[in-house]
Amino acid sequence: MNIPRSSHPRIVIIGGGFGGISLAKKLGKREVQVVLLDKNNYHTFQPLLYQVSTGGLEPDSIAYPLRKVLIGYDNFFFRLAEVTEILPEKKTLHTTIGELTYDYLVIATGSKTNFFGNTELQEHAMAMKSIPQSLNLRSLILENFEQALLTDDYHEREALMNFVIVGGGPTGVELAGALAEIKKGILPKDYPDLDTRRAQINLVQGGDRLLDAMSEQASKKAADFLEKLGVQVWKNVRVTGYDGKTVTTQNDLSFNTATLVWAAGVMGATIKGLEAKKLIAAGNRLNVNEFNQVDGHPEIFAIGDIACMQNREYPMGHPMMAQPAIQQGRNVGENLIRLLANKPLKPFIYRDKGSMATVGRNKAVCDLKQIRFQGVFAWFVWMFVHLFFLIGFRNRVVVFVNWVYNYIRFDREARLIIRPYKRDYDQFKN
Amino acid sequence: MNIPRSSHPRIVIIGGGFGGISLAKKLGKREVQVVLLDKNNYHTFQPLLYQVSTGGLEPDSIAYPLRKVLIGYDNFFFRLAEVTEILPEKKTLHTTIGELTYDYLVIATGSKTNFFGNTELQEHAMAMKSIPQSLNLRSLILENFEQALLTDDYHEREALMNFVIVGGGPTGVELAGALAEIKKGILPKDYPDLDTRRAQINLVQGGDRLLDAMSEQASKKAADFLEKLGVQVWKNVRVTGYDGKTVTTQNDLSFNTATLVWAAGVMGATIKGLEAKKLIAAGNRLNVNEFNQVDGHPEIFAIGDIACMQNREYPMGHPMMAQPAIQQGRNVGENLIRLLANKPLKPFIYRDKGSMATVGRNKAVCDLKQIRFQGVFAWFVWMFVHLFFLIGFRNRVVVFVNWVYNYIRFDREARLIIRPYKRDYDQFKN
Numbered sequence: 001m002n003i004p005r006s007s008h009p010r011i012v013i014i015g016g017g018f019g020g021i022s023l024a025k026k027l028g029k030r031e032v033q034v035v036l037l038d039k040n041n042y043h044t045f046q047p048l049l050y051q052v053s054t055g056g057l058e059p060d061s062i063a064y065p066l067r068k069v070l071i072g073y074d075n076f077f078f079r080l081a082e083v084t085e086i087l088p089e090k091k092t093l094h095t096t097i098g099e100l101t102y103d104y105l106v107i108a109t110g111s112k113t114n115f116f117g118n119t120e121l122q123e124h125a126m127a128m129k130s131i132p133q134s135l136n137l138r139s140l141i142l143e144n145f146e147q148a149l150l151t152d153d154y155h156e157r158e159a160l161m162n163f164v165i166v167g168g169g170p171t172g173v174e175l176a177g178a179l180a181e182i183k184k185g186i187l188p189k190d191y192p193d194l195d196t197r198r199a200q201i202n203l204v205q206g207g208d209r210l211l212d213a214m215s216e217q218a219s220k221k222a223a224d225f226l227e228k229l230g231v232q233v234w235k236n237v238r239v240t241g242y243d244g245k246t247v248t249t250q251n252d253l254s255f256n257t258a259t260l261v262w263a264a265g266v267m268g269a270t271i272k273g274l275e276a277k278k279l280i281a282a283g284n285r286l287n288v289n290e291f292n293q294v295d296g297h298p299e300i301f302a303i304g305d306i307a308c309m310q311n312r313e314y315p316m317g318h319p320m321m322a323q324p325a326i327q328q329g330r331n332v333g334e335n336l337i338r339l340l341a342n343k344p345l346k347p348f349i350y351r352d353k354g355s356m357a358t359v360g361r362n363k364a365v366c367d368l369k370q371i372r373f374q375g376v377f378a379w380f381v382w383m384f385v386h387l388f389f390l391i392g393f394r395n396r397v398v399v400f401v402n403w404v405y406n407y408i409r410f411d412r413e414a415r416l417i418i419r420p421y422k423r424d425y426d427q428f429k430n
Numbered sequence: 431m432n433i434p435r436s437s438h439p440r441i442v443i444i445g446g447g448f449g450g451i452s453l454a455k456k457l458g459k460r461e462v463q464v465v466l467l468d469k470n471n472y473h474t475f476q477p478l479l480y481q482v483s484t485g486g487l488e489p490d491s492i493a494y495p496l497r498k499v500l501i502g503y504d505n506f507f508f509r510l511a512e513v514t515e516i517l518p519e520k521k522t523l524h525t526t527i528g529e530l531t532y533d534y535l536v537i538a539t540g541s542k543t544n545f546f547g548n549t550e551l552q553e554h555a556m557a558m559k560s561i562p563q564s565l566n567l568r569s570l571i572l573e574n575f576e577q578a579l580l581t582d583d584y585h586e587r588e589a590l591m592n593f594v595i596v597g598g599g600p601t602g603v604e605l606a607g608a609l610a611e612i613k614k615g616i617l618p619k620d621y622p623d624l625d626t627r628r629a630q631i632n633l634v635q636g637g638d639r640l641l642d643a644m645s646e647q648a649s650k651k652a653a654d655f656l657e658k659l660g661v662q663v664w665k666n667v668r669v670t671g672y673d674g675k676t677v678t679t680q681n682d683l684s685f686n687t688a689t690l691v692w693a694a695g696v697m698g699a700t701i702k703g704l705e706a707k708k709l710i711a712a713g714n715r716l717n718v719n720e721f722n723q724v725d726g727h728p729e730i731f732a733i734g735d736i737a738c739m740q741n742r743e744y745p746m747g748h749p750m751m752a753q754p755a756i757q758q759g760r761n762v763g764e765n766l767i768r769l770l771a772n773k774p775l776k777p778f779i780y781r782d783k784g785s786m787a788t789v790g791r792n793k794a795v796c797d798l799k800q801i802r803f804q805g806v807f808a809w810f811v812w813m814f815v816h817l818f819f820l821i822g823f824r825n826r827v828v829v830f831v832n833w834v835y836n837y838i839r840f841d842r843e844a845r846l847i848i849r850p851y852k853r854d855y856d857q858f859k860n
Contacts, residue, residue, distance in 0.1 A: 001580055002579060002580060002581075002582070058490040059488070059490070060489070060848070065620075068620070068845075077623060098580070149509070150527055190497040190501070394841075401824075413824045416472045417470065418472075
């Protein structure tokens, strides 16, 4: 792939997510050659994907060109490529654009949607892990309402206006809240000739509380907020299947819906070549030591969602969120420089800055280290933190402008079907 | 399509472009039932599509939800549908979502790219008349440079970095200028490992001057600006074919390129049922009288690009631009109300507000009624006018923010390949 070998050791980073970018920045202007590979030419700010799906933000505002991250660094190379196989013995990668050798490899491929082997679900459910997927969901939501206008069939119309979100983590909670606000603020105006009061938002959680990685207090408040917004929250319900029409669960409960959003699990996005049993922990993640080195391969590191560093405090590995990825990226960056200087490595210590989720307008929950709070102030903190971590000054300003507009006008103007999602509606006909 | 017949006459508008929207607004709160049909659920601000293609603006910023245009009007209906046939005798439309009858029909379907029957061109050239097409072009431009990094073949790399734009109207001029600025300001930083000085932008015009609908002075200055930016301008060259690799012309000149953008002609987007010879004027437009009524069908109106109203001042009909469409929409709106009140109709009189085109940073040309000017001031006027006519307050603010950012930082941050355009690059291999 036309990358010259320099006299400096070559570090290859697979993935330009939170981990990959923070690592790349650490290595800037050091005596190393860095090659960043990603299947997209942009970084995706995943925490705001649900706002793209619900027309609150434009897709480009939460993406950032990866080449721009590397501007000004010498001896940095970006290639738009997907890695198909790792050959650790040969220190070589097979990619969609050819072979590449490395001296050090950092796997930062993140995670992908986990359907737990249910192929029927995988085929019919909508996922929301990438910008194209989020845009597909946006199109489908809007197309459903356009279609609902056209039918005389009661059951079809109910199915079109019925949204089932599976998974009570932050993604599910935030999407459900946003849909509820659309139902309340936008649908009656946009569809005066449709009885949009009949639109339903169902949030289905397998466990007995929402946001189960947060405090009990946050869970309870999030459920309260959602119920106030008119979301039906179903706890202790496990979805077993979806044929594109009917959602089945482990008990009698079922849903007739044209839209199932699956936010009930993620798994590490592993690459062929490192999938040997002993390397893989729960959730298809790569077992790493305290320096993020993959077991048995001191020259291969894994960071972020794909890495599972088990210790006393985090027996199942760190949470699959932005913060551990960012911090591990920085630590591995420092350790690589230490390694090349023959200095001892520093173990990774996670500094938990807390977590938060937003339900809607003036409604969020925050668990910080010292303090837990919910409501209007939490919502402002949530917005501030997300603006702060969003990459790129322009993105921050554009997102801020959209939020101010949406807040003042109770609106979401990006309700556009730019690329239709071709759902087969005929199956709902009698 | 579930639209109840009311006691008021039904006016059906086909197309939510500049003409359709200005008409719909005129009919708001009047004693009529209005049905707006469009194949998209949004209005497209076409004059800024080239900025979406070149990563300067986000696609959603220049689109506006059509349902939102109609909010607050009673007895207004929007349906997402394409009209497949007009049956004037039955006052009925066939559409992709069923039949619809009308009392009055306004055709505002605009124009589409005209390849003048050249199917080879149609197959391989990129058009830029819609948001998806503009995003495809954006993806292709960026993918070409990614691909150029990978090849060792000199001719392939030249073809990948060679852009040929056919058509010296505002679209061609504006796109060529924007690409030239990207070449100068962004490529060297984004692709330090590629000799981007070899990138070429060729603008091919069939006639002997650019912007031939504007003054000689504007044409000359636009050509000067483009040449200063490094664009190769080819006059009196007619493109005869493009097989995806080589552009042929009527003389010896040919171009080896992976990207041909066709901006050399538009034609009315007519609908089956009204295509009888006598109704159609040059450019596939519908002949209309001074009230925009289609010949022989007093209950059918046509406005904007699709309408050809020939008179002494405009023997070939009005220019196919936003202004005539907006003004005709307003006039037809007033005339429909007059018609229903049995008042005489008012003939359409076009008020030419002038025209303008931008070439790049601080470089634009304006022909206003009293005055012609070029350069920095023209550029500010161009920006102000485009912000003013852009629909939606949020869109204006977001576009303004992007322009300020791009101006200060010499940047275009939306250089994102969200949906790859699957170009077959293998044909360039030897």
